[in-house]
Amino acid sequence: xxxxxxxxxxxxxxxxxxxxxxxxxxxxxxxxxxxxxxxxxxxxxxxxxxxxxxxxxxxxxxxxxxxxxxxxxxxxxxxxxxxxxxxxxxxxxxxxxxx
Numbered sequence: 001x002x003x004x005x006x007x008x009x010x011x012x013x014x015x016x017x018x019x020x021x022x023x024x025x026x027x028x029x030x031x032x033x034x035x036x037x038x039x040x041x042x043x044x045x046x047x048x049x050x051x052x053x054x055x056x057x058x059x060x061x062x063x064x065x066x067x068x069x070x071x072x073x074x075x076x077x078x079x080x081x082x083x084x085x086x087x088x089x090x091x092x093x094x095x096x097x098x099x
Contacts, residue, residue, distance in 0.1 A: 002028035004039065007079070019047050020090070024079055033062030036076055042086045044093075053089050055082065065089070 004025045011021040025039040034057045042055040054066040055074060063076040067089060076082060 004028070007038075013047065017047050018045065020044050022083065022086075024082075031057060031059050031062075033057065033060050034076065038076070038079060040079075040082060042082070044086070044090050052093060053086070055086050067093075 004027050007024045007026050009023045011019060013019050021043040023041045027037045027039055030036055031039060040057060044053040045051040057063045063074040065072050065074045
């Protein structure tokens with residue numbers, strides 16, 4: 001049976017003790033709750049683990065995101081759109097912080 005394949009993983013420290021971490025796997029079959037062949041975890045928050053924005057797809061739970069402690073269903077389209085949506089949420093977070 002084919003195994004999961006790591007597509008990419010990166011962790012970048014940012015100013016103010018923030019980090020961005022992205023992990024995306026290609027799967028031989030969809031996780032229960034998802035209809036695509038990817039397992040992912042995208043994290044933006046403090047280095048101590050305090051999450052501000054997180055996208056993931058858990059087995060049985062499907063695609064979703066956590067923004068400011070609120071969980072929302074996420075409509076996965078493809079990996080490029082996933083990353084674009086994640087970074088757009090980070091930009092919106094910073095725009096709100098400046099108000």
